[in-house]
Amino acid sequence: MSEVVTLGECLASFVATSSGPLADAVAFERFVAGAEANVAAGLARLGHSVTYIGRVGVDRFGTAIVRKLRGEGVDVRHLAIDPDAQTGVMFRERRSLGPIDVVYHRAGSAGSRLSADDIDAAAAAGAFEEARWLHLTGITPALSPEARMATTRARELARAAGLTVSLDVNLRRRLWSDESARPVVRELASGVDVVFGSPDELAVLADADPAADPAELSAAVHALGPSVVVAKLGADGALGFEAGGTVVRVAALPVATIIDPVGAGDAFCAGFIAGRLDGVDLETAIRMGNACGAMAVAAAGDQAGLPDRAELGRVLAAGGADALR
Ligand code: KDG
Numbered sequence: 001m002s003e004v005v006t007l008g009e010c011l012a013s014f015v016a017t018s019s020g021p022l023a024d025a026v027a028f029e030r031f032v033a034g035a036e037a038n039v040a041a042g043l044a045r046l047g048h049s050v051t052y053i054g055r056v057g058v059d060r061f062g063t064a065i066v067r068k069l070r071g072e073g074v075d076v077r078h079l080a081i082d083p084d085a086q087t088g089v090m091f092r093e094r095r096s097l098g099p100i101d102v103v104y105h106r107a108g109s110a111g112s113r114l115s116a117d118d119i120d121a122a123a124a125a126g127a128f129e130e131a132r133w134l135h136l137t138g139i140t141p142a143l144s145p146e147a148r149m150a151t152t153r154a155r156e157l158a159r160a161a162g163l164t165v166s167l168d169v170n171l172r173r174r175l176w177s178d179e180s181a182r183p184v185v186r187e188l189a190s191g192v193d194v195v196f197g198s199p200d201e202l203a204v205l206a207d208a209d210p211a212a213d214p215a216e217l218s219a220a221v222h223a224l225g226p227s228v229v230v231a232k233l234g235a236d237g238a239l240g241f242e243a244g245g246t247v248v249r250v251a252a253l254p255v256a257t258i259i260d261p262v263g264a265g266d267a268f269c270a271g272f273i274a275g276r277l278d279g280v281d282l283e284t285a286i287r288m289g290n291a292c293g294a295m296a297v298a299a300a301g302d303q304a305g306l307p308d309r310a311e312l313g314r315v316l317a318a319g320g321a322d323a324l325r
Contacts, residue, residue: 001130002075003277004043005163007053007119007154008036008140009111009147010069010079011088012061015260015301022093022101031301032068033090034111035137035170035266042270042292042306044073048277051075051131053122053154057087057110072303078122082110094300096258104174112143116153123157133273134158136192137168138185138201142175148184155191164276167226168269169197171204178204190225194276196269197221198232214239215247230272230286232265237290240282250286253294253319263302268293270306291315 013033016025040050052074056062058081065087070076088106106112122128134154141148158165167188171181182204189195189205199217203210206220214231218241221229227243237252271292275285291312299305307315 001126002049002051003131004040004048004050004133004135004273005053005127005131005154005158006036006040006050006135007114007150008034008137009088009106009109009114009143010034010037010052010054010056010065011090011106011111012064013302014089014091016092016094019094019096022091022103025093028091029300030064031303032065033263033302035139035168036135037065037069038263038266038302038306039135039270039273040069040074041072041303042267043274045306045308046270046274046312047309048274049075051078051122051127053078053114053118053127055080055082055085055110055114055118057081057085058083059087061087061089062110078118078125078127080118082113085110085113088112092262094260096261098261100262102174106143112147114140114143114150115146116149119150119153119157128157128161128163131158131161131163132277134163134165135168135269135273136165136188137170138181138188139170139172139175141184141188142172142181151188155188159191164194165192166194166196166269166273167192168265169195169201169205170265171201182207186224189221192226194228194230195221195226196230196232196265196272198234198265202229202231215241218247219245228282230289232268234264238268238286240286242282246282248283248286250283250290252290253315255294255297258297260300261297264293264296266302267296267306271312287316288312
């Protein structure tokens with residue numbers, strides 16, 4: 001049994017080996033990607049036990065994903081091998097700054113066939129027992145009606161069992177438009193404890209101007225139901241809004257060379273959730289999230305830069321104090 005449960009689609013991700021537009025990329029390196037899987041790997045490296053619920057195909061990419069997550073120490077007992085569908089694949093360009101272009105081959109993929117029955121089966125096998133936290137993203141409900149039901153079922157089970165539930169909005173505009181996403185992610189957000197999002201994502205949730213002050217956007221999302229809203233501000237760090245109106249702003253750690261920014265948001269979530277599981281306050285959890293995000297962008301691929309406890313401690317001790325002054 002794990003402290004954290006998460007679910008979603010994990011993909012084989014082909015990342016261009018040199019920087020530039022995707023149309024000109026000819027050589028790619030294969031990584032394992034998927035927002036929730038990145039968070040799971042990040043939490044496992046920080047010493048927290050995590051269960052990942054999902055589906056991969058019977059193909060070799062599925063094998064690679066299972067091996068990678070297992071190797072990270074994630075409990076993959078509920079990562080099923082679907083004999084009737086293929087593992088989702090994505091190709092993406094490499095750039096040191098976003099927006100980063102991607103091509104998905106994931107329609108009808110094994111991951112998109114995750115269903116409420118899969119969640120019930122995992123729950124019946126005890127996956128939610130002793131768990132303290134469920135982490136969701138807005139990617140899974142965009143994959144298929146079944147995957148959307150899986151997300152709401154997991155939230156329902158987690159709430160009934162008293163877990164803290166977080167949602168990283170993670171809008172993927174190649175999967176759905178803001179207009180289609182808004183009612184779905186609003187409904188999801190209304191039943192969780194913690195919402196993470198970039199200002200433009202919080203603006204979609206709140207139906208507000210993305211240029212508004214992140215504190216205002218966070219307050220508007222807080223009004224939907226979650227007790228904590230965290231605005232991820234990239235190079236500007238992050239802002240936390242807590243019930244009662246407390247606003248905490250924490251600067252980002254300076255990163256000399258950004259190698260690959262994709263996955264930074266997931267690393268942030270892993271650091272933040274680890275902090276909250278450890279019992280730290282909002283500001284310290286954000287500081288941990290910022291440090292994990294900074295470390296993630298300093299390495300290629302979504303997961304390579306995720307720190308373990310010792311590395312995180314070293315970075316916080318060395319760079320954190322200066323960056324936070
Ligand atoms: O957050 C990084 C993810 O975007 C990446 O790993 C792929 O999950 C992914 C997606 O659906 O785009």
